[in-house]
Amino acid sequence: MALACKRSGRNLDSVKLIAVSKTKPIELIQKAFSLHQMDFGENYAQELLEKAKALPKAHWHFIGPLQSNKAKVIALHSQMLHTLDRLSLAKKLNSHLEALNKTLDCLIQVNINKEPQKAGVAIHDLFEFYQECKAYSQLSIRGLMCIPDSSLSEKDLRGSFQKMKEALAMLNAKASPKTPLTELSMGMSADFEIAIEEGATLIRVGSLIFGDRPSPGFRN
Numbered sequence: 001m002a003l004a005c006k007r008s009g010r011n012l013d014s015v016k017l018i019a020v021s022k023t024k025p026i027e028l029i030q031k032a033f034s035l036h037q038m039d040f041g042e043n044y045a046q047e048l049l050e051k052a053k054a055l056p057k058a059h060w061h062f063i064g065p066l067q068s069n070k071a072k073v074i075a076l077h078s079q080m081l082h083t084l085d086r087l088s089l090a091k092k093l094n095s096h097l098e099a100l101n102k103t104l105d106c107l108i109q110v111n112i113n114k115e116p117q118k119a120g121v122a123i124h125d126l127f128e129f130y131q132e133c134k135a136y137s138q139l140s141i142r143g144l145m146c147i148p149d150s151s152l153s154e155k156d157l158r159g160s161f162q163k164m165k166e167a168l169a170m171l172n173a174k175a176s177p178k179t180p181l182t183e184l185s186m187g188m189s190a191d192f193e194i195a196i197e198e199g200a201t202l203i204r205v206g207s208l209i210f211g212d213r214p215s216p217g218f219r220n
Contacts, residue, residue, distance in 0.1 A: 004196035020206030045070035052077035097138035107145040143183030161198035
C-alpha cells in the first residue's frame with residue numbers, strides 16, 4: 001500500500017484497508033484486530049451478525065450481495081454497505097434505520113464492465129439512481145464500489161478504475177451533493193496496487209491477509 005501510494009503521489013492515510021474476513025474464524029479476526037486492523041469485510045449477513053457480536057469494537061463492512069430480508073442485520077451491525085444496487089433494498093434499509101434512529105454509510109455498486117452475471121448499476125443509470133436514493137434520508141451515500149472483470153489485462157483494468165473515478169467526479173459535478181462523494185471501493189488482493197494508483201480510497205484484501213484456504217463459516 002505504501003509503495004503504491006508513493007508511486008502515485010498519495011498519502012498513505014488516503015487509503016483504508018478492509019481485511020476481507022468472510023468464512024474466516026473469529027480467532028483470526030481477533031488476532032488481526034489486536035494488531036490494530038479495525039476494518040473487516042463480510043459477504044454473508046448471518047456471518048457478519050455473529051462476528052459483530054463477538055467483536056463489536058471492529059468496523060464491519062458488508063461487501064457482498066444483500067438480500068432485502070437480511071437488511072435489518074446490516075442496519076444493526078454494519079458501519080458501511082458497499083453493495084447498494086437497487087431501490088427496493090434502499091427502501092428496506094431506510095425503514096430499518098428509521099426504526100433504529102441511525103444512518104448508514106453506503107456505496108453504490110457499479111457494474112463497470114457490463115457483466116450480465118454481476119449486480120450493480122450501469123454507468124448510464126448512475127445519476128438517476130443516485131438522485132432516487134436521496135429520497136431515503138437514513139442512507140448516507142459516500143461514493144462508489146466495483147468488482148471489475150478478473151480476466152482483464154492491466155491496461156483494461158486501469159481503464160475500469162479510471163471510469164469509476166470519472167463516474168464519481170460526474171456525480172459530484174452533476175448532483176452537487178451537500179457532502180461531496182469521496183469514496184472509491186475498488187481493488188482486491190490481485191489488483192489493489194493498481195486500484196490505489198488509480199484513486200481507490202478503500203481496498204478489499206482477503207487472501208493476502210488470511211490465506212487462500214477457506215474456513216467453515218456462516219452463510220446467508
